[in-house]
Every structure is written in structure tokens, then in C-alpha cells.
Amino acid sequence: MTDSDPAAPLAPSPETLAAQALGWVDAGGAIVAGISPSTTFLRDADGSYATSGRAYSRAENPTYLQVEALLTALEGGRAAMVFASGMAAATAVFLALNPGDHVLVPSVMYWGLRGWLLDFAVRWGLDVEIVPSADLAVLAASVRPGRTRLVWLETPANPLWHVTDIAAAAEIAHAAGARLAVDSTAASPVLTRPLALGADLVMHSATKYLNGHSDVVAGALITADEDAPWQRMAAVRSGGGAVLGPFEAWLLLRGMRTLFPRVRTASANALDVARYFEGYPGVAEVLYPGLDSHPQHAVARRQMVGGFGGMLSIRFDGGRDAAMAVAATTRIFKRATSLGGVESLIEHRASVEGRDSPVPEDLLRLSVGIEAASDLIADLKQAIDR
């Protein structure tokens, strides 16, 4: 692989890097890389892998190279790894710790990861403490210097869209000797670059905005440093086997070429939807970091650049029944889980997340896509007005 154009600017902008997938051109001149399906690689006559540089694709696959390099560039990190899912990426971070290590995780976070932490990580001996960490005073009071190994954040946090000040959280974590990892799925590298704000690690469910077309399950980690914990996460991936298939890695790279225009359009649409329905009859509250009324709007303005994302939630005066009735009658918004695709989705989260969820029954979560904002507003309006 070589750079396509030696006259290209030395530091192309992230938009250019994404659109051109770093501008890599293969030896045959193809500007779209091929898929490498081989699971195994030739040994040299002396038995080494000096020529191929790899042995078996549970450790790594050549199809990962370009997508991992692009993730590294977009997040401003030192290295990246793709995984079979966002959960595989997130759990690798915790599995790289030792039993007895203390970790802080937020009370508002992706429910599947919270469930895994409480079901598996705790039984395996991690000391998991759940705290409302968007409140920095609580976070500062909760870290245990010398004992806390990891502070895990999600911002904006699913599905109440709390925003945490990453730079301030990094200072708190580092002062206590802990590392800071950020689930930046909802922001994507278009809107927030956690490593530049002091985080040590970024995690994405690449199933969402990075791929963007609801046709790949994938995850990613990007690190500021190829340190010992990073090496352990690599060992978790190859040892545990939660590897991404080469075809999925290729699709992910294809999706990432349009990351910037997709995220920007979704963000603009979400802001239009949020503004339209704030104060609308029957609507109790719109939760969106881009609204002045959002409790951490000032933080969001500082750390989210160029938009506030495509995710928002709406609470209804009529409680659960009103929320369910709206979800039942939208026509353009599709009733489905997940987020970050080009199509808009709507979901009653409390019934997905179950009894232990902090999510109110009157709430619908919206993943706003890239359709015409006027269609999205008209659809919600007819569903709410009924």
C-alpha cells in the first residue's frame, strides 16, 4: 500500500482521510482494497513468518489494516483494533484488568454493557461501582487513589444523553492513578475526539455511526498508547476469538468513507426535531445535548464540534401508554432497536432495558437518520397529534 498522491497536503483534514479511506492504493492500482479471506499464512522455509508477517487470522487479518489505520487517524491515537462487536471491544477493556481492580462506570450507559458488568465482571472479581459520573463532584469523590484502575464514561450517554466533561474526568482519573476509557459511539470521531481531551482509550460500537448502514455488527478500540494494558486487550481479542470477519471489516471501511456527511446531516436533523418538539403539546421533555435546556449544554458546546449528534429522547405527558401509542403510529421512523444508521428508528427503551433500567417509562429514544427533516417532523407530529 502506498500514498496515492505525493502532492497531497501533508495533513489532510479528517473529512478527506475518511472519504478516501486514507488514500491508500494497492499495488495493482485499485483505490478500493480487496478482502483477504485467508485464515492462515505461509511460513518461510526456516519455519518463521518473516515474509508474511502473520500466522493466523484470529490474531489479525490484512483486511483490518486500512480500517484500523483510518480509525487511528480519525481519533488521533497510536493504534486501533476492530472487534466482532461493540460488546466484544468494550468487554476486552474490562477483561484486560485483574480480579480485585476497582472500576467506575456511569449510571446512565449502554444497558447491555451494564448488564454484562453486573452478571459477569463482578462474578469474575472486578470491583464494579456504578456512579452518576456526569456529575464531576460525584466522580471525584468516588475514585479511590491507587485502587481505581479504570474510569469508564459514555458521552453522550444512552438513552438520557447525559454529557460528561471528558477533559475534567481525565484529570480526576489520572490524579487517582486510573485510566479513562470513553464509549464515544453516539458522538463518533466527527463530533468528539476523546484522546485529544485526555482520555486513554476510545471505544465504539462500530455497528452504529462508523458503519452507518445497519448491516454490520462491529466494534473498535483506539488507544493513546500501545502500553501493557493495550497488549492485554489484543491478547483478549486473539485469545477470546471475538474477531471481525474480513467481509465485515471491508463493509465497515466502506461505510466510514461517508461518516462525516452522514453524522452532520443526522445531527442537523436531530436538532431540527428536538427544537420542533420541545414544548409541543403532549411532550413533557426533549432530551438532546444541542438544546439550551439540556443540563450539560455548555459542556456539549465545548466538547462536541460541529453538531450534537443524531440521538435524542422524548418524554410524554401521558406516560407509558402515550409513548407506546406514538411509537405504534410512526410511519417513517421504524420501530427497531440500534442507532446510527441512515434510517430513523424509534424505540420504547424501558421495555427493552427491563426492571433495573434508570430509563423512565414515558420515554422514546430516537435515532435520527439522514432523511428530509421535514418528513421526520411530519411523521412524529401526526403520531403525537392523534
Ligand code: PLP
Ligand atoms: N455502546 C453503545 C453506546 C451502544 O449503543 C451499543 C449497542 O447498542 C454498544 C456499546 C454495544 O455494541 P454492539 O451492539 O455493536 O455490540
